Amino acid sequence: MARRKFNAIGSTADIAFLLLCYFLMTTTMGEQSGLQRRLPPIPDANQQQQDQKVNRRNIIIVRINSADKLFAGSEAMDISFLKEKIKEFLTNPTNDPNLPEKEPVEANGKTYMKSKGVISLQNDRGTSYQAYIAVQNELVKAVNELRDDFAMQEFGRKFSRLNEEQQDVVKKVVPQNISEAEPKDTGKK
Numbered sequence: 001m002a003r004r005k006f007n008a009i010g011s012t013a014d015i016a017f018l019l020l021c022y023f024l025m026t027t028t029m030g031e032q033s034g035l036q037r038r039l040p041p042i043p044d045a046n047q048q049q050q051d052q053k054v055n056r057r058n059i060i061i062v063r064i065n066s067a068d069k070l071f072a073g074s075e076a077m078d079i080s081f082l083k084e085k086i087k088e089f090l091t092n093p094t095n096d097p098n099l100p101e102k103e104p105v106e107a108n109g110k111t112y113m114k115s116k117g118v119i120s121l122q123n124d125r126g127t128s129y130q131a132y133i134a135v136q137n138e139l140v141k142a143v144n145e146l147r148d149d150f151a152m153q154e155f156g157r158k159f160s161r162l163n164e165e166q167q168d169v170v171k172k173v174v175p176q177n178i179s180e181a182e183p184k185d186t187g188k189k
Helices: 002-026 079-091 129-155 164-173
Strands: 059-064 070-072 075-077 102-107 110-115 118-123 178-180
Touching (some): 059 079, 059 129, 075 079, 118 129, 129 164
């Protein structure tokens, strides 16, 4: 009789182990989401550092304060308007002297006019992660929509459907210039 108890305990442990293995193999872990950013290359040690000056009109400062209030330029705005504001800033459709300059760029055997616009994102140390990610998403959506528009105009397909060479052309003409500043106290305006 003692032998049967031992076998029953042994088979229970085996079943528990098999169930554990089953759940470990079939359960998916939560995916980690992050922001995809390409960092600039490491400068050559022999190359002299030079400060790159950016004209004030070519920069739009997007700030999020500790109360998660959003400012684009000097005006407070709801996040639902941010994407359109950034698209207008980067395209400068009316050649407004307060919006970014454009410069010619060679790509695909043609000359295109590329915006010199830079988006400077600043946040407060007290900014919530949700607000920060929501603003990041809107900035990236704006650039992605501009890339899709350009890709449709030049290649007749959306950016994601282009081959790598065509995507490189689109990225050259519509760059994603987002500068992120170290968090600081931006105030509760």
